[in-house]
Amino acid sequence: MSTTTARVFDLPALPPVLPAFARAALSASRKVKSPVEIPQWTVRVASLGFDRQHVAAYNALCGFPRADQIAMTYPQVLATPLYLNLMTRPGFPLPLMGLVHVRNTIESRRELAIDENFDASVRLGDSREVRAGLELDLIVSFSDLDGDVIWQATMTLLRRGVKRDGEPAARTPAAAAGAAQEPGIAQYLTIRAPEDIGRRYARISQDFNPIHLYATSAKLFGFKRAIAHGLWTKARVLAELSPRLPEAPRRFDIQFRQPLLLPGRATLRHVQGADGIDCSLVEAQGGKVHLSGTLR
Structure with missing residues (x-):
């Protein structure tokens, strides 16, 4: 857990991604300092809506039958500019290139409607040492305008070969994918x-x-x-x-x-x-x- 002061970056709209990719490329040569300190940062945008043409194009590409359906996986795609903006800010300790997406969990309290608006945020969550390196959780949240979280995703990223304090770490078992099912066909x-x-x-x-x-x-x-x-x-x-x-x-x-x-x-x-x-x-x-x- 980071001991740094928490910071929240409020953006007026989803930021452009090309500058973020340019910063990501420039960070590729960055040396990771030990101990690794993950900042307590959040990036957020208020009252974000869905674009019907974009939703329809996503659904067609992924195989969802309804053009106006907000698929359970869609909000995470919409938040791509936010987590790119967050992890390419000055002071983020890890190069973006080389991070491996190892686990992904999505929880949704209900289906989201295409004509709704939500407050979207991405924050840097917990980090932990595993045998392969350092894992970091990235938390993506969509809240209704009353502030209740309706949809949330946890992206677990791995930076291979990096330890928090430079010391070898005990192997951490992978998170369970879910409750075991009864035998079936x-x-x-x-x-x-x-x-x-x-x-x-x-x-x-x-x-x-x-x-x-x-x-x-x-x-x-x-x-x-x-x-x-x-x-x-x-x-x-x-x-x-x-x-x-x-x-x-x-x-x-x-x-x-x-x-x-x-x-x-x-x-x-x-x-x-x-x-x-x-x-x-x-x-x-x-x-x-x-x-x-x-x-x-």
């Missing part, structure tokens, strides 16, 4: 990820991370080909599984394991129980697991 679906899905998703999400765009740019970061964006993959899984529940889901936990190379094809294995659906996305030929989690 596994069902299987095919998820296809076209070669250009990273570029198409970037135009909607404004996340232009080069590892998702082209094979040539991804190779600069050690990947054989471009990889599918984890949040697009999560949304595709949600689009396939949510109609199988009797009502709209309220929580979706995912752990990202191995990247899905583009173009790619994977098998969505899912088992439905009394409390929800356990799922895993596995490479079509082989045993590599791309993600696993629970929808309930």
Whole structure:
């Protein structure tokens, strides 16, 4: 937990993302100082609304059937400029390039309506040492105009090889994806990820991370080909599984394991129980697991 003074940055609107990506690129050579001190920062925007054309384009790309539906995964995409702004501010101790999204949890008290307005915020949450390095939670919240949090996501990011105080840390078990389901019959679906899905998703999400765009740019970061964006993959899984529940889901936990190379094809294995659906996305030929989690 940080001991620094908490700061809140109020923005008049969603900030542009291109300056943030420029700052992110410049931070790539930044040396991480030990001990790592995570500041208590929050960035927020008041009375943020939804754009119908943007929502429709997102839904079409991810496979949601209704053009006017606010999918459970959509608010996190809308908040992309906020968390880029937060983590590229002077004084943030970690380079943005090299952070790996390892877990993602979304909780929603109810479905969000396309004509509603919300106060959106992103804050730096808890950090912890794990065997692989340093984990940091990024908390994205949408509150109604009375101040009640209606929707919240926790993005857990990993910086490999970094320790808070430079000392080796004991291994921390991964967070549980959700309550275990009673044994059921596994069902299987095919998820296809076209070669250009990273570029198409970037135009909607404004996340232009080069590892998702082209094979040539991804190779600069050690990947054989471009990889599918984890949040697009999560949304595709949600689009396939949510109609199988009797009502709209309220929580979706995912752990990202191995990247899905583009173009790619994977098998969505899912088992439905009394409390929800356990799922895993596995490479079509082989045993590599791309993600696993629970929808309930």
